[in-house]
Amino acid sequence: MSEIPRMLIVLTLICAACALLLSGVRSMTADQIERQILVNVQGPAVEGVLEGSENDLIADRRDVRVDDRELTVFVGKRGGDPWAIAYQTSGVGFGGDVEVIAGFDVTSDEITGLRVVMHKETPGIGSKVTEEQFTKQFDGRAIEGQHAIEPDGGDIESVTGATYSSRAAAEGLQKAAALYDEVKQQVLTP
């Protein structure tokens, strides 16, 4: 009956060796993976809303604490000075959360743009909120304001047949705007 102990030992050892190997690979790749996610998931959106920045937006990100949660803020700089900030919020859409990144001009307190980062809306219907036709409505709006879609009494035109998705995007923007003052304060004070 020496078989069962042997089985146990071999299997356990293999597991342990594998785990060791994996944790090594993990620690080697962890930073790169985080960066990849930022570049690929949020990168294009951040670039979009902070268009005209001269710095490396991903590298110059900052983590701030607002309302007891971590928030990664991307800071756009021109001539070495921050001119705009962008960060991610979400609204509840039709198929789940609609994650948006909103950019704000810290000099003029205007919205520089809104991009949808992630969503699970119906392809071809709700997914139209990612299109420029919808998102460009937010460009240049003053941060103070309602930012609601038409059916809710606002002035933002919702995508035909995708009221929920449109509302979610707007909701994301509203949340971001609500955080704006505090974030701005934290980012601009070094």
Next chain:
Amino acid sequence: MEILILVITALLIKNILLLQYLGNCPFLGVSKRMDTAVGMGLAVVFVMTLATAITWLVQKYALDPLGIGYLQTLAFILVIASLVQFVEMFLRKAMPALYQALGIFLPLITTNCAVFGVAVLAIRNEYNFVESVIFAIASSAGFALALVLMAGIRERLEAADVPAPLRGTAIGLITAGLMALAFLGFLGVDNSLKALTQS
């Protein structure tokens, strides 16, 4: 209603087999005869539900707190393989009749990517425990449904004059493709039902 939508989605609209491409090897292998298809379907329902429940617990109470989510693949497959073996031994002792019916399919399930896939999907879709279990039941039922429908068609094809090069797996794949085509008819039903509940 949410649960109903979840079930319909997993069963028909995003059928793991036909539209998510999971579990095709056993699908093509055991869909030649109706009785084996039914046996395999039952075995998959049984194992997939159990596996998803256990892996969900492993994820939430071991991997997440420890911050070692990257070991998900390794941990899950280990759990599933052990589970299948455990179930086999258990059935054999406790329910010999059931073992006779399902026994030969159990080893096949270890390498059934649908079981693993559903366990991972339940985590990726951020379902809670109850949702995960229901998702697993519905997905496996979808697997069983596709398997049984396929077996019905393939038993008929036995007697058909299928061109020689297409016989066997090739025509099985084509049949699966046409089944997937038909199932695409359900596209959008989940959203309509969701809209129905929200309005």
Next chain:
Amino acid sequence: MSYMRDFTRGLWDELPPFRMVLGLCPVLAVTKSAEGGLGMGLCVIFVLTLSNIIVSALRRVIPRKVRIASFIVIIATFVVIVELVTQAYFYSIYTTLGLFIPLIVVNCIILGRAEAFASRNGVFRSTLDGLGVGLGFTLSLTVLGSIREILGNGTWFDMPLMWSSFEPFTFMVEAPGAFVCLGLMLGAMNAISGTRAS
């Protein structure tokens, strides 16, 4: 000569998805594009070759009863490595393949080769076998992916191939197209090898 054979066997006689008809799920799922097919193939070559090597090296150490479990753990380890590495360095492939990278672990081809070949043969031969079968798998997937991408999207490795007004036949990249396309290719392969045989 027989070493050569270990290598070339996977390229025609035992060409994985067509001859062995194994590992179909990734074949269907990731061949929406040539890039996906090639990426998946490379991942499989990596996992298959390395797991073949390790399994072959440990074949006398592992007790028979925990054979399968050990193989799975070894394979899973390499799969996780692939998962981490692609995520870190080949992000677009990582997103294209999605769920199907972890699913390599249950790809019957890999476990099948470990069980059928590596656990019975030496390290060198197992390496050749892994490379050969993996290469065959990669070629098949790339060809299937190319066909589906060109017809279903009008592009090849994301390069536009068709005229500007081309409306891609997206049936090909949908699930039904995947099944039908693979079925017809399998039929064509059978027809070709049938002719060769006679």
Next chain:
Amino acid sequence: MKPADLIVSPGPHWHSGARKTTIAYHTMLALVPAAVWGITQYGLDAVRVISLSIACAMLAEWGFRKLVRKPDSLADGTAALSGLLLALILPASTPWHMILIGNVLGIVVGKECFGGLGANPLNPVLVGYAALRITTPWAGHLDFDLALINYQLGYPLEFPLAVLRAKGATALGQFPLGQLFLGQQTGGIGAVGMVWLLIGGLYLVLRGFAPWRIPLAFLLGSFVTSGIFWLANGELHASPLFHLLTGNLMIGAFFLATDPSSSPVNRWPQLIFGFACGLLAILLRAWSNYADGVVFAILLMNLCVPLLDQLTVKQRHAPRAAVPSALNPPATEEGAAS
């Protein structure tokens, strides 16, 4: 080799004793009024689609059978019938490549790969149509509102089911039922000539070329289901009669669901099959992404046919449940002719 006089072919064999070929030609005959109505509406465009579609279907069958070295079977007329049926559910402006691909897919993948006439598990016409329908970039060509925008026909050029989808039942006032019945609505070339389809369908049923149970159960199924919806919410859902008189429902019930090899053979399965088709068609119309769910409803029920057929065989305690219907005593066509 001297040709044999006796021809044995697979079931089902209608009691009329007609050959398969005869059935195909009679079905085409029954479709003529609807096709003519389509031609009067859309003129040469309809002629183009119909003739191209028939040609493509026949070419596909001839070519594939040549490829696999099987005797040519164009003469049985079923390929031509497939082409005609596909043309009749397409809009008159369908571009040529869609007609070609739809027919090739339908005939080759949907029928010939399975061994040809009598072996196809799904209706080849619907396979071809569904493949075109799920191809998103081509959906615009099949969207009647977009496809038929350049025609002037003297009635609202909006697809009634799309209107129902977008605006609910209250917006359907522009479609009087009488007008719908007479075929004055947009849709597939031949799919909307309701009165003509009904005439053709009744001809087939009365002559015994199509089993009456399937169309009857189909119409009943859709009537009952849409009735329930209508009673539940009359503002959102249209009346049963509106549903019966729009889209592909009529052509589906009489011509598409009755394809002999993809529909059940026995009585009860035929009734269940027809009813379920009707039910699913209305459900999909209400909820799926497609304005008209008839095509997918029939396809889905086609998949269930082997199970439905087994259902009754078992009841009869027939020993060979798994063996296909062709093992029922093979009726010899010449011999059965009376």
Next chain:
Amino acid sequence: MLEATLFLLLLGLTMAIILAIASRVFYVWEDPRIIEVMDALPGANCGGCGYAGCAAAAEAIVSGKAEASICVAGGFETAQMVAAVMGVSVEAKEPQIAWTSCTYGVGDADPIYTYNGARDCRAAALLYGGSKLCPIGCIGLGTCAKVCPFDAIRMGADNLPIVDPQKCVACGTCVRECPKDIITLTSSTHRIVHEYSTDECTAPCQRTCPTGINIPGYIRAIRNGDYAEAVRVIKEKCPLPLICGRICPAPCELECRRILADEPVAINPLKRFVSEYEMGTGQHIQPYKAASSGKRTAVIGGGSEGLTAAYYLARLGHDPTIFEAMPELGGILRYVITADRLPREVLDHEIAGILDMGVEARTAQVLGRDFSISGLLEEGFEAVALTIGGFDSRKILRPGADEQPLAGVRLMFDLLDAQARERPLEGGRHLVIIDGGLKGLELARAARAEGTETVTLVTHRPADDLPSELRDYRRELAAEGITVKWRTRVRGLRGVREKLTRIDYEEVDAIAGLEPERESAPLDTLVLAAGRLPELVIAHEPIEEAPQAEAQPQSQAPATAGEGPAETDEPPAWDGRWRTIETFRTLPGGGEMGIFTPPEPGRVSDSEAVIKSILSGRRIVRGIQQFFAGEAIASPPHPVVEADTVLDVDAVHHVATSHRERAPLPHPTAGTENDWTAEEEVPGLDEEAARRESQRCLACGLICYRKDVQEEKALF
């Protein structure tokens, strides 16, 4: 990093412990050998063993219900592995493969109806047995290919199954599923001893040929230019192609279907052509030979029948030794047939080929003088075949005329001779005379008068055919001590050493379905009216079974044969008892009756032609093989008899007429026309003519034939 390692370590450990505990808690005792046997079995679940899959078979093997060698699919290797698990031993079996017999595809054969139904032969066969006019033809819907669990069958271009011999394991699934019995399992052994049945597709020529050579087969090979293959095809049924090619009367050519169009194909000249091709190579084309079975056999007589028997015994691995009275082998072929008809170098080449196959020959050995039957049996030969044919029946050229070929067996000629010279008949105590005539009665009376205790007259003829003295005075004769048995034939003889002890009779023409009446009686002298004891095989009589064997001769003989002396370690003590084994000679109840048939006037030997002696030689081998294998010695279920016309074709259509190729006239000696000496050999066909002639063959099946045969002028 630490928690990851620890986690997996713990997870692995937990899983392993749970499984280890579970394997204890949920332990179900199962004979561990079942799993081992399962592992040894191929796992194809083909059902070839008769059990529902490999698991069931493994259980059956372990529980002792099935033998270790039950798996046909796995072959000998698997059987050995299983046997190793079970601790028993198995013997190698000759590999078998599936063999398809139909040669005409659906497209080439005449149909009775066009079939468009379910693509399954079993379905199609329900209606008039399939769509072919030919009742035994392949339906061609490929059910065999579909059911083959080893993918060894594919359907060829003409819709006939093609078996891949590499993949086929003879599991028998196709044989079970084929509704037309097109496919049979066969091995070389099988084919050597095979007799055609009406269930098989045979060409008219093939059916007419006494040995059943696959004539269309070898002509096809010639057409393809594969002469070696042609020789191999011939040697499957006839080991003497060179000789037959010259002196065979070629009854096949009389039945050639080509006669309906023009002239028969030159079947025999073609055979001569390929056999001369073989001779020209200076080598012998030797077909498959089985490994030695460890059994030795003796063949008494080295004529065509004995050579044939020895050749096939050698191929079956039964180590034959020929005992020949004359100084050289060949019998009538050598000592009767003239050298101009059969040149001696041809004969020598042919005989050399047979010896080459592993046949030992002892010449100048006379039965009764230099050796005896019991002596051979004692020496270790397990079966002794008597093929002393025409020589013995005529008592010519036999040195030492007094010796009897077989103790106690005498010719009526001897007795009549003795009677004429007024010498004692020496009828012994129990005399059996095989004769239904008055001469026999006369001898019987004389023997009675001499003091013989019982005299029995045996004839196969019915009472109506007998002289009234025998028929009507049976009771009176019985009172005289003379028993008359009509409609009776001798089934076998028994003896102890050099003495006959018993004779077994059997009723002929038994009513169908009834067991023929059987009887056994003591005997010491057997008198043959004429002829000889053809196709007689003598073997040890199993000692302990002897009394039972008398009671149930038919079923006992084969059953005990399998447990013959060779299988035990020590050679059993032999008390000298032997018996004859009845080989398949003729059809029960009709046709030729061998020993009982009086010779026809003018018949030189017992067989009219060499081809017939080859047939009887092969049939002896069939009997011996069945005897060694422990099978019942019997004719095939539906044998083809000469009179059989299963389905005949009375006209051929679409066949272009052409003339039969003839051998070129031998070149005339100078000055005179057609003047060649007898020594100068008549030449055969040259290659060009042979290839042309082979084109003329219609490659007939049972009722099919090539309908597009053209004279292919552009062949060369």
